[in-house]
Structure formats: structure tokens, C-alpha cells
Amino acid sequence: MTTTSETPTHEPVFFSKQPILDGDRRIWGYELLGGEVRQGIFQVFPQEESAAASLSSSTYYGLQDAMERGKKIMVAFDAGSVVEGLPHALPAANGVLRLSVGAALPPQVQKKLKALRDDGYEVVIDVNGPEAAKAAAAADILAFDFSAAIPPGKSVNGKTVLLARNVRTQEQFHTARNLGFTLFQGPFFKEPELIPGRKLSSNEVSRLHMLKVMEGRDPDLEGIAAAVKADVAVSFRLLSLLNSAAFGLSQKIGSVDHAVRLLGWVHLKKWLRAVLLADMAGQDDGPKELAILSMQRGRFLELVTTEYDYWGFNPETMFLLGMFSLLDTILGMPMAEVVELLPLDAKLKDALRRDPNNEHMPLFNLVDCLEDGDWPALEELTGRLGMDQDTVKKAYAAAMDWSGLLLTSDKEAA
Numbered sequence: 001m002t003t004t005s006e007t008p009t010h011e012p013v014f015f016s017k018q019p020i021l022d023g024d025r026r027i028w029g030y031e032l033l034g035g036e037v038r039q040g041i042f043q044v045f046p047q048e049e050s051a052a053a054s055l056s057s058s059t060y061y062g063l064q065d066a067m068e069r070g071k072k073i074m075v076a077f078d079a080g081s082v083v084e085g086l087p088h089a090l091p092a093a094n095g096v097l098r099l100s101v102g103a104a105l106p107p108q109v110q111k112k113l114k115a116l117r118d119d120g121y122e123v124v125i126d127v128n129g130p131e132a133a134k135a136a137a138a139a140d141i142l143a144f145d146f147s148a149a150i151p152p153g154k155s156v157n158g159k160t161v162l163l164a165r166n167v168r169t170q171e172q173f174h175t176a177r178n179l180g181f182t183l184f185q186g187p188f189f190k191e192p193e194l195i196p197g198r199k200l201s202s203n204e205v206s207r208l209h210m211l212k213v214m215e216g217r218d219p220d221l222e223g224i225a226a227a228v229k230a231d232v233a234v235s236f237r238l239l240s241l242l243n244s245a246a247f248g249l250s251q252k253i254g255s256v257d258h259a260v261r262l263l264g265w266v267h268l269k270k271w272l273r274a275v276l277l278a279d280m281a282g283q284d285d286g287p288k289e290l291a292i293l294s295m296q297r298g299r300f301l302e303l304v305t306t307e308y309d310y311w312g313f314n315p316e317t318m319f320l321l322g323m324f325s326l327l328d329t330i331l332g333m334p335m336a337e338v339v340e341l342l343p344l345d346a347k348l349k350d351a352l353r354r355d356p357n358n359e360h361m362p363l364f365n366l367v368d369c370l371e372d373g374d375w376p377a378l379e380e381l382t383g384r385l386g387m388d389q390d391t392v393k394k395a396y397a398a399a400m401d402w403s404g405l406l407l408t409s410d411k412e413a414a
Helices: 051-057 060-068 079-084 107-118 130-138 170-178 202-215 221-232 230-243 256-263 265-281 286-308 316-325 327-331 335-341 348-353 361-373 375-385 391-402 403-414
Strands: 016-022 026-031 073-077 093-099 122-127 141-145 161-165 184-185
Touching: 016 141, 016 286, 016 361, 016 391, 026 060, 026 286, 073 079, 073 286, 079 093, 079 107, 107 122, 107 130, 161 170, 170 184, 202 221, 202 286, 221 230, 221 256, 230 256, 230 265, 256 265, 265 286, 265 316, 265 327, 286 316, 286 327, 286 361, 286 391, 316 348, 327 335, 335 348, 361 375, 361 391, 375 391
Parallel strands: 026 073, 073 093, 093 122, 122 141, 141 161, 161 184
Antiparallel strands: 016 026, 016 184
């Protein structure tokens, strides 16, 4: 999917995106993983449009929605790309360029970085050694890689250390915050922060019960429809989703009964699942992101198992598995407790507990590679599973776009 040409093409570079959180777990922005440096940003959009105009107006992977919400978009560039002006592909109001520096910055790079900052861009410099520390004056934000070593929480040349990258666990997050870091990026946000003695609210119990009834062998359709209609919040969110422009229905849906008649139960169930999950997550940035990521996982697993008929797994069941895979983090409870509340068989419960011997684990490992931008591991794993890497990436891209419907619906309903 990625090409080596430096001219724009119609074939997009593959991106995944990972949220960057502040100390209160609010989303500050997103880092794009996989499309960096000179093979990246100019190839993301069609040749007939300028990259900057395309990015600022595109809904590609939900970036437009993120920018409309005031979130930053961070992309890595090398020094040569900075001098060539590639960061201008990002809109100045939202654009953040990350530069990894292994030596002193050449004067032309320093000059270009100053011009970019004057234009409104923010500059992040990875601090990887003493020479990089000397480059701190050219940055708005300094970044340390927590996967290499935990750095001291001190100023570098008078500059406050702000961004902790590749934070993998909740423990690392708390360590970084105690050291004075204020921004955090990495897979830690998908790990549950367990709340001792956590009890489900009546709202959560109701949503989980509705999910359990929906997944029964002989679901009471009239009963479920009545339960949805009796719940004002769920009804409103469901109808807002189905009537959103992104959903593209030719006629407006005025009631849950109308939705059942128009879509049929099988299709409606998928969207109702999404609404129930989003409702449990709530409207705060971080939990809402987890709900969207859950739906993205479900859709990806459904698509990839449809494409490959992987071990005969049922694609709809795989959708459900992906959708439930972050419930422990959303609810702040151990997955071992959460799975007992879910309508799943023993093998699927083991998969959600991440049992290393479970037959579904290779697919979860595939998801981790894509979400965390671990491209060498993705190449090795797809080869071992007999999957085409481009096909897998396209399925993931489609899942990202599909899950963005939740954002669109909430925004239109507001």
C-alpha cells in the first residue's frame, strides 16, 4: 500500500492513530502512526488536491472530526522533510510535527522550525541524548520514549519535559505523571484502571442485561423494542445515529418500531450494540474513545474473518468479541468479573481474558500491532497467519471509517 515515490498518488498511505492524553485523561490530540516522513503525508490524499487542503477538509480516519473538536494531529518528520516544507500538509491550527534528533540541529532546520512555529505549528522534539537536549530551544514540547528507559522528570535547558511516549501500562502512566510529564501517548489508555470495590450502576446493569437478551438464541424482539423505547437516552442516541448523514438512509426514521421494520433485526442489532456500549462509556473524551475503538475492533475482526474464514470463526461472533474487548477498561473492573456478565461461551470468555493458549489470541495480537503501529510485528504475524498485509490494512482502514459513525452521530445530536 505504501509506495516509495515522493510524488502524490491515488493510493493512500496506511495510517493508524493513537490518542495523546493529558494528566486528567482528556484527549489532547492524536498521533498518526505509519505515514510519517517523506513517504507519508503527501500521499495520503488524491493527486488533484493539495495535501494541506485535503487534510484540512477530509474525513479521512476521523481526522476532520478530531480537528473540529480542537484536537491536535501529530505526525513524525525527518529533518530533510522539515526543510522541504512537508509539515505544511497539516493545518497550522492543529498541526504538530515530531522530530527525532540524534545530533545538533543544522541552521537551516532551526530556521525552518522557527518559521513553522511562527505560523502556528507546534514542534515536538524527541530527547534521545545530549545533542538532542541542546535542540530543546527549537521545541514547544519535549518527548521521552518510555519504552527505552524512564527518564528523570527534570527540565532540559530550562524546558519542561511534557510528553511521555510509548507508555504501555497504568503504572508507567502514574510514574510519568509524578515525574512532571503532562502529555501521554501509548497503549496504556487501553489498560483498565481498576477501581477497588467497583459496583455497576443501575444504568450499566440495564445496558448489560439488554445486551444479554439481544444475544439470546430466541431474543424477545418485542420486549427489546419496548425496553429501548422506554429508555429515553438509548432511544435518542439510536435514532440520532440512524438518521445521521453518515448513515445515509433515504428516509428519516421516526421510531424504534420504524427502525425494526426498515432495517430488520439483524442490522438494527449491530447499531443498537454500538449505542448501548457508547452509553455505558459516557461522553467524556477518554471513555468515548474507548467505545469507538471497541466498535472499530469488532468491525475489523468481522471483516478479516469474513475475508479469510479464519479457522471457521463466525464473523458476527468476532464482531461481538471485539466490541466487548475493552469493557474492563470502560467499566474499571477486572475482565474476569466482566465476562461473567456477558452472553458468551467459555472460549470467548477466555479470549477476552487474553488467555495465551486461546485460539483467538493471534487475531487479538493482529489488532495490537495495528493499533500500536508495530509494523515489523504486523509483517511477521500476517506472514505466519497466511494473510496479505495490504488486505489486513484495508480491513482496518474500513473499520476505522465505520466506527467514526459514532462520532458523527453524537456531534449531530448535540
